[in-house]
Amino acid sequence: MAVVWHKWLRKSILSPFSSRAFSTLKSNPSQQIIKSPPLLSHDLPDVWTSNSMHCDPPSIGECYNERRARVIDGKSMAAKIIAGIGGEVIRMQESIGKVPGLAVILVGERKDSETYVRNKRKACEEAGINFVMTKLLNNCTEDEVCEALLRYNENPSVHGILVQLPLPHHLDEEKILNVLNLEKDVDGFHPVHMGNLAMSGREPLFIPCTPKACIELLVRSDVEIMGKNAVVIGRSNIVGLPASLLLQRHHATVSTVHAFTKNPEHITSEADIVVTAAGVPNLVRGNWLKPGAVVIDVGTYPIEDPSFEQGYRLLGDVCYEEAVMVASAITPVPGGVGPMTIAMLLSNTLDSAKRAYNFG
Amino acid sequence: MAVVWHKWLRKSILSPFSSRAFSTLKSNPSQQIIKSPPLLSHDLPDVWTSNSMHCDPPSIGECYNERRARVIDGKSMAAKIIAGIGGEVIRMQESIGKVPGLAVILVGERKDSETYVRNKRKACEEAGINFVMTKLLNNCTEDEVCEALLRYNENPSVHGILVQLPLPHHLDEEKILNVLNLEKDVDGFHPVHMGNLAMSGREPLFIPCTPKACIELLVRSDVEIMGKNAVVIGRSNIVGLPASLLLQRHHATVSTVHAFTKNPEHITSEADIVVTAAGVPNLVRGNWLKPGAVVIDVGTYPIEDPSFEQGYRLLGDVCYEEAVMVASAITPVPGGVGPMTIAMLLSNTLDSAKRAYNFG
Incomplete structure (x- = not known):
């Protein structure tokens, strides 16, 4: 398999991060002894070459x-799980008068993102989970996204928040996701969740x-x-x-x-x-x-x-x-x-609501 | 390779975490639909069986x-790095009148831990890094360890803190390490560091x-x-x-x-x-x-x-x-x-001090 990355690597070496690292090495010889190459290496995009867009059944x-x-059959397995979550939502509503709430922030008008969000909304409705959404224009600012996030962070009826990815290129995904309340990060994308997933005993x-x-x-x-x-x-x-x-x-x-x-x-x-x-x-x-x-x-x-x-x-x-x-x-x-991914999103939202209300 | 784990697994299933999970499944059938098995699986210790304690040169x-x-030759490579760090420490002292500081907490009297700590102290002395240590008795309490940690967290002349592992079994390693100031965690063991290490772009x-x-x-x-x-x-x-x-x-x-x-x-x-x-x-x-x-x-x-x-x-x-x-x-x-591990500890401590003093 051929891999196409030389062009990118060149760009990477010329990027602000890398050029800073390289010029430090040049100007300060003692640094050369301490950390010769960047120990994390360069982030390189995974550019794959596919064999074909089409694949025919073998003769x-x-x-x-x-x-x-x-x-x-993920569809029917997911349907069973969502039905089970629906049962739990009813039990929660009957016991404490609350239901789980999921908030989605959608930026721009990508057709695939819109379909995913529509499917999430539909599944929430099926399970009785409250669904709210903020739609922002493709050219919105980082501050606008963060403000929407902060409102959901503070809203006690929202137990899960997700920012539909990918975001337009002008928005800093890391910065935005860092604003998200860890206890409502139902996508589990924050580094502390990832670290705890990686580490045994956590x-x-x-x-x-x-x-x-x-x-x-x-x-x-x-x-x-x-x-x-x-x-x-x-x-x-x-x-x-x-x-x-x-x-x-x-x-x-x-x-x-x-x-x-x-x-x-x-x-x-x-x-x-x-x-x-x-x-x-x-x-x-x-x-x-x-x-x-x-x-x-x-x-x-x-x-x-x-x-x-x-x-x-x-x-x-x-x-x-x-x-x-x-x-x-x-x-x-x-x-x-x-x-099944949507079913897991609902399951994470239900878990989060149960934690918030201390409901077993 | 034979693997010895059945006995442990049995214990694991009977452990508080697992027994709670299993009884939930029994008492609440709707839970069975939502999360049949624990999705993180059980933590199992890696019990290896070695071929031999001795290995003879082949005929x-x-x-x-x-x-x-x-x-x-890790020893000579490390010596070069430590010498380079020493040069940086001198440059720091001459420029801003400060040196990096490393604090170690050692609990108990394990001979191997004592040797490791002695080697760390020696390397710090070589590089001009200030080394301080708190020694606690094997039967000390979690609170005593945490108090020592908190003192070092607040001490501005300490830029790296490490708790020498393993700790005696009665101490909760996770709880203790969570007390450690993230910006002084030169061992990099906190989940947020691990997550950022795992995730590309971070x-x-x-x-x-x-x-x-x-x-x-x-x-x-x-x-x-x-x-x-x-x-x-x-x-x-x-x-x-x-x-x-x-x-x-x-x-x-x-x-x-x-x-x-x-x-x-x-x-x-x-x-x-x-x-x-x-x-x-x-x-x-x-x-x-x-x-x-x-x-x-x-x-x-x-x-x-x-x-x-x-x-x-x-x-x-x-x-x-x-x-x-x-x-x-x-x-x-x-x-x-x-x-080389010791050289990297000193390098992390130097980096931390540079960050603390905004010294380039």
Whole structure:
């Protein structure tokens, strides 16, 4: 797999951070002794090259397996969980006269973000969770986002707040997320939650929804995790990284594959469990998989398609028609990780409300 | 490799946390729908079984390689770094009349802890860093430890504080470490530092000293990390976990091996870089290694030996005499990671003092 990053690296070396680091080395020789290279290394974007935007079902002669993989039906599993949460919300309302509340901040008019938020609202309504939203224009200021956040931070009827990502480039995501009340950070993206997720013996207040959904799908499909080899493809802060950490907490042996991995096919082909979150359509081909592997496809890449109601459809990271002939179980896109992620968001919001009201 | 954990798991299931979780499931069926298994899984101790406490040099016929591995001399590299820090301390003193200060809290009378603390004090003296220490009895209370911590938190001439681990079992490590001022946590063990280390685009105030030492040793030995396969053996909060995170930030493809890994030899044998921090003498044999691999041995297992001045000597995780015939470079124990860890502690303390005084 070719990796396209030289251009970016050059830019990175010329960036304010790096040029400062390099000029310090030049001007102050004693610094050279103390920290020669930046010990955290440079952040480099994971630029993958996909084999193809299209993946055709293999011809009959190419079939690897007589049986197609079991489809992990995230949609129906999520529906059951949301119904259960609905029951809990009724019990809470009847006991203490309160319901959980979720607040969403949506900036701009990305079609995919709007669909995700609409799905979250719909699920909240189904479960009886109060849903409120602040919509801001694409060119809004950081202060406007922070003000909206602060209002929700202080509102006692809001137990979960999420800022729909990605934000427009002019907004500093880190700065904005730092304003969010840790006890309402139902996405679990704050470093202190991530640290507590990473460290054994600690528990984060919230586990990020998508990785939590991956584990929930595995567990509900009776897939044993402990002692298995798991490969996570992608290392984003919101999916790949926490998915690796969570699988390790379940005592899998975890390898994380990214765009700088030299032999991703080989490493992936040794995994019993593959969680893929690269955001690259059809990156993972059938021949990347060990026969019998379980595949959780987090990829949701929107491509324009006027034949669909929303004007686009979603592609996963996995070449589904190939993978289904090799794997023992697989999540579809859509209908796999997506709906379960929403169920986990509602579950985190319910947990947060229970904590706020000390309601068991 | 046999893994001994059934007895512990049983205890874990009967522990307050788990029994509460299980009884909730029993008494409240709707909970069963919402979170069937604990999504963080159980913390299980990594109980390894070592092949042998002794490892003999291979006989001539067994030699794998004509050339022995290059020895990565942590002691002399650390000495250079400490000398450089000393120069910076002098520059600080001459410019602003201040020097960095490190405070250590030592509880009990573990011989190995006493040696480590003595080495830290000696290095501080060499570099001109002010060293202060509070020694507490083995049976001291949590409050006594916290009071000592709070005094150092408020002392402006102290820029780094560390609590020498492990603590006696009756003390709650998490509770104690939470008292520590984040800006003086030179060990970098707080979850917010760990989260910032894990997340791309973020920077922790401090990188834990031992993993930082591993990277420093690799970089100073001109070992390229980006794109390499790295295996970290062990997943402790203080070494294995942050070492994995740090290697990933350097764009290695990282696999973490632990006591529940079914085929540690096989996974390790595919690695270009092996960082081992299991604390099990001679766990890693020569045949675990890929020819030419670079081996960083963090293991320091003290075994009694009256022929040594301190009454004990240290064993690494790696069967050195075997590994040296296969690897291209290797750290010795002692004299590898240990001295470099101390140099990194001093470097973190210097950084902290510079931040406190806004001294560039």
